Every structure is written in C-alpha cells, then in structure tokens.
Amino acid sequence: MQEKSERTFYVTTPIYYVNDVPHIGHAYTTVAADILARYKRLEGYQVFFLTGTDEHGQKVEKAAQERGVDPKTHCDEMVKRFQSLWERLNISNNDFIRTTEDRHKKVVQKILQDLYDRGEIYQDEYQGWYCVPCERFWTEKDLTEGKCPDCLRSVSEISEKNYFFRMSKYKAWLIDHIEKNERFILPLSRRNEILGFLRAPLDDLCISRPKRRLSWGIEIPFDRDYVTYVWFDALINYVTGIGYGSEGNSFSGFWSGAVHLIGKDILTTHTVYWPTMLKGIGLDPPQTVFAHGWWTVEGKKMSKSLQNVVEPNRLINTYGVDAVRYFLMREVPFGIDGDFSHSAMIHRINGDLANDLGNLFSRTLSMVLRYFEGLIPSPSHLQEVDRGLQAISERVLSQVSEQMNDLALNKALASIWEVVSAANKYVDETAPWSLAKEEKDRPRLGTVLYHALESVRMIALLLAAFMPSTSEKMWSELGMEKNLWDQNLKVNGKWGGLRPGRKVPKPTPLFPRIDPTKISFE
Numbered sequence: 419m420q421e422k423s424e425r426t427f428y429v430t431t432p433i434y435y436v437n438d439v440p441h442i443g444h445a446y447t448t449v450a451a452d453i454l455a456r457y458k459r460l461e462g463y464q465v466f467f468l469t470g471t472d473e474h475g476q477k478v479e480k481a482a483q484e485r486g487v488d489p490k491t492h493c494d495e496m497v498k499r500f501q502s503l504w505e506r507l508n509i510s511n512n513d514f515i516r517t518t519e520d521r522h523k524k525v526v527q528k529i530l531q532d533l534y535d536r537g538e539i540y541q542d543e544y545q546g547w548y549c550v551p552c553e554r555f556w557t558e559k560d561l562t563e564g565k566c567p568d569c570l571r572s573v574s575e576i577s578e579k580n581y582f583f584r585m586s587k588y589k590a591w592l593i594d595h596i597e598k599n600e601r602f603i604l605p606l607s608r609r610n611e612i613l614g615f616l617r618a619p620l621d622d623l624c625i626s627r628p629k630r631r632l633s634w635g636i637e638i639p640f641d642r643d644y645v646t647y648v649w650f651d652a653l654i655n656y657v658t659g660i661g662y663g664s665e666g667n668s669f670s671g672f673w674s675g676a677v678h679l680i681g682k683d684i685l686t687t688h689t690v691y692w693p694t695m696l697k698g699i700g701l702d703p704p705q706t707v708f709a710h711g712w713w714t715v716e717g718k719k720m721s722k723s724l725q726n727v728v729e730p731n732r733l734i735n736t737y738g739v740d741a742v743r744y745f746l747m748r749e750v751p752f753g754i755d756g757d758f759s760h761s762a763m764i765h766r767i768n769g770d771l772a773n774d775l776g777n778l779f780s781r782t783l784s785m786v787l788r789y790f791e792g793l794i795p796s797p798s799h800l801q802e803v804d805r806g807l808q809a810i811s812e813r814v815l816s817q818v819s820e821q822m823n824d825l826a827l828n829k830a831l832a833s834i835w836e837v838v839s840a841a842n843k844y845v846d847e848t849a850p851w852s853l854a855k856e857e858k859d860r861p862r863l864g865t866v867l868y869h870a871l872e873s874v875r876m877i878a879l880l881l882a883a884f885m886p887s888t889s890e891k892m893w894s895e896l897g898m899e900k901n902l903w904d905q906n907l908k909v910n911g912k913w914g915g916l917r918p919g920r921k922v923p924k925p926t927p928l929f930p931r932i933d934p935t936k937i938s939f940e
C-alpha cells in the first residue's frame with residue numbers, strides 16, 4: 419500500500435466561476451497543472467488531474483435572472499467556454515467537475531451532515547457586513563474604510579440566523595501543521611503570510627445562506643431553509659472529484675499526494691478554511707497548496723473596465739498553442755507576479771523557439787537528409803565533446819525532475835534550454851558540413867549527427883509535458899516508433915535511445931519567426 423501511494427500524484431486547479439470569460443489567469447493555472455500531470459505520468463506516476471467550474475452562488479443566480487433563463491441552463495451554456503478552451507490548450511485533465519452535479523451535491527451534504535452530527539456545526543445569530551461580489555461576510559473590524567477588504571467595494575449590513583463551522587477550535591492545530599510541514603504552503607512567502615494571518619483571532623466560519631436571500635446553492639441537509647455557502651461547497655470539489663464517500667479506494671490512494679494549484683488571492687480559503695474543514699471530518703490536509711502570482715497586462719492590472727483582459731483563445735489564434743503554453747511558463751518564475759505583453763511574447767517565440775529550438779531541429783534533420791539520405795547514422799568512436807553533450811543532457815534530466823518536484827516550472831524550462839544551447843554549440847563546434855567534405859571523416863560525421871539527433875530526442879522527451887504537440891512532432895519525425903506518451907523518463911531518458919537506420923523526413927519549421935509588424939489578433 420505504501421509503495422502504491424508513493425507513486426500517485428493528484429493535482430488540481432481552482433474551479434473557475436462559470437460566469438467569467440476564461441482569461442490568461444485561468445489558463446495559467448490550468449496549463450501549469452497540465453504540465454505537472456503530464457510530467458508525473460512520464461515519470462511513471464499514477465496521476466489524477468482535476469479541474470472544473472464553480473457554479474453556485476449569487477452572481478450566477480443574478481446573471482441567469484438577467485438573461486431570463488434558469489441558473490442550470492445558464493451554467494450549461496457557460497461551462498462550454500472553459501471546456502472548449504481546455505481542449506484547445508491540450509489540457510489532459512482526467513475529470514472535469516461541476517459543482518451542480520449530483521455526485522458533488524451528495525458529498526457536500528454528506529460532509530455537512532457528518533459535521534453536524536459530530537457537533538462541529540451550530541446555529542447562531544449573525545451580525546455583520548456582507549460583500550455580494552465576493553460572497554463573503556466580514557465583521558466590523560475586517561472592513562477597510564467601511565468597504566470590503568478584498569475588493570474595496572461597498573458592503574451591506576446584515577443580521578440573520580446562520581450555521582457556523584467551529585473553525586476557531588482548530589487554530590492551534592493548523593499553526594502547528596503549517597510549521598511542521600514546510601511543503602504545505604508554497605512558496606515560503608505565502609506560508610509566512612498565512613502564519614501572520616493566524617496571529618489574529620480566528621472566527622468560526624459561517625457556512626449557510628438563508629434561502630429567502632439566495633436559493634441557488636446546495637441545500638443544507640439538516641435545515642431545508644438554507645443553502646450552503648459557496649466557498650464551503652466549492653472547496654469540497656477536491657475530494658468529490660476523486661470519489662470521496664463512494665465505493666472503491668481511489669480516494670485514499672490519491673488524496674495523500676494532493677497538490678492544489680491556486681492564485682495568491684484565494685490563499686486563505688485554501689490554507690485556513692479547507693484544512694480545518696478536512697480536520698473536522700477526520701481527513702488529512704492536502705500535501706501542498708501552491709499559490710502562484712498574478713498577471714498584469716502591459717504593466718496594468720487586468721480588468722474588464724480597462725478592457726485589457728487577455729483572452730487565451732485570441733493568443734492561440736495568433737501564436738499557436740505551444741507557444742502560448744511555453745510563454746506562460748517561461749516568462750515568469752512560478753509563484754511571483756508577472757507581466758504580459760505582446761512584445762515579450764514575440765521575443766520569446768523568435769528567440770527561444772524559432773532560433774534556438776527550431777533551428778536545432780531543422781538543421782540536424784536537414785543534414786541527415788543531405789549527408790545520409792535521411793537515414794539516421796550509427797555512432798562510432800566517441801570523443802570528449804560527444805561525451806560532454808551526453809553528460810549535460812543526463813544532468814539536466816535529473817535536475818528537471820527535482821525542479822518539477824519543487825514546482826519551479828520556469829527553472830525546469832531554463833534547464834531544458836541548457837541542452838538546446840549545448841546541442842547548438844556542439845553542432846557549431848563539430849562542424850558536420852566540414853566533415854562531409856572528406857570521405858575519411860564519414861564515420862565521425864555519423865557520430866556527430868547521431869549525437870546531435872539524440873540530444874533532439876532528449877529535448878523532445880523533456881519538453882513533452884510543456885509543449886505536447888511540438889514534442890509529438892519532433893518525436894515522430896525522429897522515426898521513434900513507440901508513442902511519446904508511453905515513455906518513461908527514467909528508462910527512456912537514458913542516452914542512446916535513438917535507433918540508427920530509421921528514416922527522417924524533410925523537417926517543417928517547428929516555430930516560424932514572427933514579424934511583429936505583421937501580426938493580427940483574431
């Protein structure tokens with residue numbers, strides 16, 4: 419059992435509000451989760467990758483009312499925007515959860531009932547302030563100049579009976595858990611932020627909304643006059659998605675290695691509400707909650723009112739799926755804020771993708787065509803420079819594995835580019851075009867081209883998780899027989915997997931250069 423659970427990996431994205439138009443921030447987390455999932459699968463892990471949509475609450479109810487449709491119909495239409503974007507972005511999620519599904523309602527109600535039966539939930543009169551856009555209650559002391567501390571919009575005074583989860587009693591336990599588990603909240607700056615937050619008193623959590631105010635939610639099983647607070651409902655998706663409370667043992671196998679990827683704005687819900695809720699029902703906290711930074715656009719906050727929301731679909735139309743995936747992961751260290759600009763995007767595409775990677779690929783394949791009629795040559799006597807290239811790629815293979823474990827996705831890409839640069843340098847230094855002039859140098863020419871191509875094979879393997887279509891193309895053009903996705907990085911990442919004698923085709927450019935004066939956004 420121990421052995422099995424060590425080989426499982428469970429990664430999640432936040433479930434996105436179904437009302438929103440998917441933007442670059444949503445794509446960012448989802449692509450990052452996809453890369454981790456694909457990478458771990460290539461490392462031989464049994465992986466479960468979950469994403470989905472958050473469909474209850476006041477905003478959805480209101481939007482549906484305004485359109486004159488019932489909320490479920492509204493959600494059914496809206497959810498397609500996320501689902502089709504994930505398909506276009508090549509997202510390999512194992513499941514897509516919607517909080518309006520029956521399987522989820524059942525789990526939420528089961529958890530509520532369990533907590534209620536254990537005395538973890540009680541009813542009380544609530545007096546305070548409510549922020550409709552954030553769907554959150556605040557006490558007087560929380561407010562910033564009388565406004566919601568999160569979004570700085572107006573709040574309304576509220577007094578009503580509600581149900582509360584005894585979150586406060588877990589405060590000491592939570593602090594202890596955070597302190598003892600360095601990987602629970604990442605990056606470390608976020609861990610410190612939450613430890614700071616926990617220095618102030620922690621209130622119990624209001625988990626209900628009276629139906630007369632909000633009906634679009636999951637009914638509280640022990641009091642039909644109420645629905646569940648949308649965050650309490652939403653967080654539970656992470657256990658519903660892997661079968662909590664249902665037959666079979668897929669839940670426990672995956673839960674022990676859970677990694678939640680989130681944006682920095684939803685840190686408190688994921689590292690205070692969620693672990694205490696889990697503790698209440700007798701489950702362990704997730705292994706890691708990683709909060710990434712936020713994207714600005716050309717230096718400005720991204721917002722509907724500024725009309726500068728970056729829509730991934732438009733980026734894909736202009737630059738292609740893999741270039742978008744690459745840019746998002748390479749441009750900004752995972753965990754800190756970053757800025758999107760078209761000039762930065764074009765710079766990355768023309769530099770890293772067209773010049774470095776694209777040229778390496780096309781020039782090595784072209785030389786095999788020119789000098790060996792397209793048949794991959796056999797290597798013979800090795801020289802220092804050949805061993806050097808092999809050593810770099812083997813070092814990078816193990817380095818990337820560690821960086822992926824640390825969720826240092828941009829560093830992993832930088833490491834992979836060390837192989838790309840080393841391979842380009844190798845070709846420059848060994849100068850196959852000179853070796854091709856003398857018949858006596860043919861064995862050496864074969865060795866050099868074999869090595870250059872073998873580094874391309876290694877790059878295709880290492881990049882597969884980041885740029886799936888590009889790697890698939892590289893892989894098949896190298897004449898590799900087996901499916902890329904059936905490879906194991908430990909086994910097939912060993913130098914020398916390329917088979918001499920296979921035929922390579924005339925390469926087509928991986929990434930054409932972009933002329934900034936000629937791009938259009940549609």
Ligand code: MSP
Binds near residue numbers: 432682714
């Ligand atoms: N529904 C909740 C999450 C519930 S999870 C149990 C939610 N949804 S959301 O659609 O508003 O936001 C989803 C994610 O988008 C959050 O992780 C948020 O950080 C992220 N982003 C929103 N704007 C962003 C940027 N400008 N940049 C990067 N990520 C951003 O919150």
